[in-house]
Amino acid sequence: MNSKYQFYGTFMFLLALILTSCQSTGVNKTGSEYMPDMAHSVAYEANTYGYYYHNRWGTEDDLHKMVQPRKPIGGTIARGMAGMAHEGRGIAYTANGSVPYYYGNSEEERTRATAEVINNPFPISKGSLEKGKALYNIQCAICHGEKADGAGYLVRDDGGKYPVQPAILTSDDFIASSNGRYYHAIMYGKNLMGGYSDKLSYEERWYVIQYIRSLQAASKKLEYSEKANNFNTTDTPYSVIAAKLASSPKGDVAVVATDSIVVDHTHDAKSHH
Numbered sequence: 059m060n061s062k063y064q065f066y067g068t069f070m071f072l073l074a075l076i077l078t079s080c081q082s083t084g085v086n087k088t089g090s091e092y093m094p095d096m097a098h099s100v101a102y103e104a105n106t107y108g109y110y111y112h113n114r115w116g117t118e119d120d121l122h123k124m125v126q127p128r129k130p131i132g133g134t135i136a137r138g139m140a141g142m143a144h145e146g147r148g149i150a151y152t153a154n155g156s157v158p159y160y161y162g163n164s165e166e167e168r169t170r171a172t173a174e175v176i177n178n179p180f181p182i183s184k185g186s187l188e189k190g191k192a193l194y195n196i197q198c199a200i201c202h203g204e205k206a207d208g209a210g211y212l213v214r215d216d217g218g219k220y221p222v223q224p225a226i227l228t229s230d231d232f233i234a235s236s237n238g239r240y241y242h243a244i245m246y247g248k249n250l251m252g253g254y255s256d257k258l259s260y261e262e263r264w265y266v267i268q269y270i271r272s273l274q275a276a277s278k279k280l281e282y283s284e285k286a287n288n289f290n291t292t293d294t295p296y297s298v299i300a301a302k303l304a305s306s307p308k309g310d311v312a313v314v315a316t317d318s319i320v321v322d323h324t325h326d327a328k329s330h331h
């Protein structure tokens with residue numbers, strides 16, 4: 059064979075090898091790209107790191123910082139985090155039961171919650187008391203007793219296997235305590251009692267507290283129901299809200315503000331009848 063052709067042949071082979079090796083893809087290498095912008099976003103995406111040297115977001119470090127999750131704007135609440143549905147306000151969603159609780163797990167924070175969390179955000183209704191009763195009997199009564207007298211079967215039967223006396227919720231001390239003391243106990247528990255924040259949703263916690271209040275009222279022969287409440291001033295019977303709704307002009311959305319939570323009770327009006 060002609061040595062001239064042999065030389066060209068070798069040369070072309072090497073050239074092809076060099077050119078293709080630059081373009082070949084690897085685990086962390088895209089190879090050479092035809093119209094690179096089609097593969098690389100010119101927008102930067104939240105929570106996704108996709109640095110590309112042709113984009114102009116600054117350095118790799120800059121992009122790293124820009125795409126980190128950020129804090130929400132002050133005073134805003136994420137959808138679903140309001141504890142209850144706000145139908146009739148333009149945005150309808152299903153509450154996910156997860157509402158921020160701004161108190162830590164300590165005795166100082168228990169005291170602070172007891173002083174600051176006062177009103178029950180849900181009206182006392184037949185439905186809420188029924189749900190509260192079912193949940194209380196499942197989650198709490200085994201220790202605190204079906205009458206909230208501190209004599210649950212774990213404590214009472216079998217010579218009292220449970221090692222400590224659960225709080226006697228019908229005692230005067232607990233009757234006088236604010237709703238915050240109960241809510242905090244449900245969130246974090248206390249000493250030998252564990253927390254129930256993962257077992258009861260926001261709404262359910264308040265229903266359980268209502269049911270405990272109804273047991274306390276019964277022990278004092280007072281009324282705590284959807285019709286009337288002469289037991290405390292922090293929880294509102296449903297009838298009071300229904301009366302307000304009835305007297306407001308047709309088509310109006312009645313809004314009752316309790317603590318920092320704004321509650322639209324038109325939803326309850328529908329579901330509890």
Ligand code: HEC
Nearest residue numbers: 197198201222223224225239240243244248249250251254
């Ligand atoms: C396994 C038993 C047990 C269960 C179940 C239980 N508790 Fe308790 N609870 C206790 C004990 C024990 C204490 C007393 C803790 C202490 O003071 O050391 C207590 C204390 C409390 C207190 C008083 C906290 C304070 O501020 O002193 C409240 C309120 C309370 N429980 C509510 C509940 C509710 C509501 C439920 C159901 C969601 C519940 N508990 C389920 C055992 C239990």
